[in-house]
Amino acid sequence: MKTTLDVKGMTCGHCKMSVEGALNELVGVSGVEVDLATGKVEVSYDESKVTLEQLQEAVEDQGYDVVA
Numbered sequence: 001m002k003t004t005l006d007v008k009g010m011t012c013g014h015c016k017m018s019v020e021g022a023l024n025e026l027v028g029v030s031g032v033e034v035d036l037a038t039g040k041v042e043v044s045y046d047e048s049k050v051t052l053e054q055l056q057e058a059v060e061d062q063g064y065d066v067v068a
């Protein structure tokens with residue numbers, strides 16, 4: 001399935017890479033699209049392998065806030 005996370009605090013290309021990298025490392029994630037201008041992070045994932053909570057935690061572990 002596909003979800004869009006609302007992430008606060010990403011401002012440069014390195015932020016984008018950190019968030020994309022962290023999400024892509026998770027088993028079950030098949031695609032990540034970060035829009036820096038809006039903070040929207042579109043994630044394609046298999047919900048039988050990874051949960052929405054795990055996606056949010058992966059982003060938070062990089063130091064960004066996820067708005068529920």
Ligand code: 9UX
Pocket residue numbers: 009010011012013014015016
């Ligand atoms: Mo760029 Mo992002 O210097 O936290 S890595 S703003």
